[in-house]
Amino acid sequence: MAHVLVIGASQGIGLETVRAALAAGHRVRGFARSAGRMAVTDPGFEPFAGDALNAADVAAAVDGIDVVVQALGVPGKDLLGPVTLFSRATAVLVPAMEDAGVRRIIAVTGFGTGDSRDAIGLLQRVPFRLVLGRAYDDKDVQEMRIRRSTLDWTFVRPGILTPGSATGRYKVLAEPSSWRNGLIPRAEVAHFIVGEIAQQAYRKKAVVLVK
Numbered sequence: 439m440a441h442v443l444v445i446g447a448s449q450g451i452g453l454e455t456v457r458a459a460l461a462a463g464h465r466v467r468g469f470a471r472s473a474g475r476m477a478v479t480d481p482g483f484e485p486f487a488g489d490a491l492n493a494a495d496v497a498a499a500v501d502g503i504d505v506v507v508q509a510l511g512v513p514g515k516d517l518l519g520p521v522t523l524f525s526r527a528t529a530v531l532v533p534a535m536e537d538a539g540v541r542r543i544i545a546v547t548g549f550g551t552g553d554s555r556d557a558i559g560l561l562q563r564v565p566f567r568l569v570l571g572r573a574y575d576d577k578d579v580q581e582m583r584i585r586r587s588t589l590d591w592t593f594v595r596p597g598i599l600t601p602g603s604a605t606g607r608y609k610v611l612a613e614p615s616s617w618r619n620g621l622i623p624r625a626e627v628a629h630f631i632v633g634e635i636a637q638q639a640y641r642k643k644a645v646v647l648v649k
């Protein structure tokens with residue numbers, strides 16, 4: 439069983455990952471600015487209140503950790519302004535992990551990041567750029583920073599996130615020729631992440647997740 443740090447643990451994919459990792463028997467440190475208000479009572483859970491942009495917070499959070507899950511997000515209303523959270527938080531996290539000797543990172547980015555940008559359908563390209571362009575440019579920098587590191591990484595690129603429970607029935611698209619957009623519940627993304635904590639089947643790979 440691993441000691442897992444989830445960064446962005448208080449809601450969304452991060453919170454689903456906290457729950458699924460605890461259910462799988464891992465110890466979980468949940469990092470978010472609001473971690474102190476999380477209603478997770480499992481004895482294997484340690485809330486860790488901190489800011490992903492604060493180097494001292496992040497250095498303390500990676501201490502004793504086996505696997506980091508980076509699941510940060512910005513509120514929808516902030517997507518139309520400049521987005522720098524992903525790149526800046528990654529610039530803090532990567533050296534903190536390298537200094538602490540923590541090698542494994544599973545980073546949530548999104549379909550359309552990096553080399554999956556070319557897989558966006560023609561009709562979706564303009565609305566995608568208008569709404570998500572700034573965030574995805576910043577996620578490109580996030581992925582590039584991790585690729586340049588000494589870490590063992592996996593990039594998890596979900597399609598459009600939805601509510602819903604985990605069934606384990608979803609597609610893991612690892613071949614660039616198969617990449618496409620689609621819906622995927624956050625709980626299924628967490629299911630994939632927890633499988634990857636145990637198996638490392640997609641080490642140094644980027645996968646698109648859709649139903």
Ligand SMILES: NC(=O)c1ccc[n+]([C@@H]2O[C@H](COP(=O)([O-])OP(=O)(O)OC[C@H]3O[C@@H](n4cnc5c(N)ncnc54)[C@H](OP(=O)(O)O)[C@@H]3O)[C@@H](O)[C@H]2O)c1
Pocket residue numbers: 445446447448449450451452469470471472473488489490491509510511512513523546547548549573595596597598599600624
């Ligand atoms: N929406 C979609 O359809 C879609 C599609 C593909 C990919 N994605 C990506 O999937 C990821 C997860 O999205 P989500 O909707 O599941 O999550 P989310 O609800 O946006 O949750 C974001 C998490 O990040 C934390 N966070 C934000 N800033 C932080 C900071 N400075 N320090 C520490 N923690 C911070 C938040 O906690 P605090 O606020 O308490 O700090 C929260 O736990 C995002 O990167 C999103 O872009 C989304």
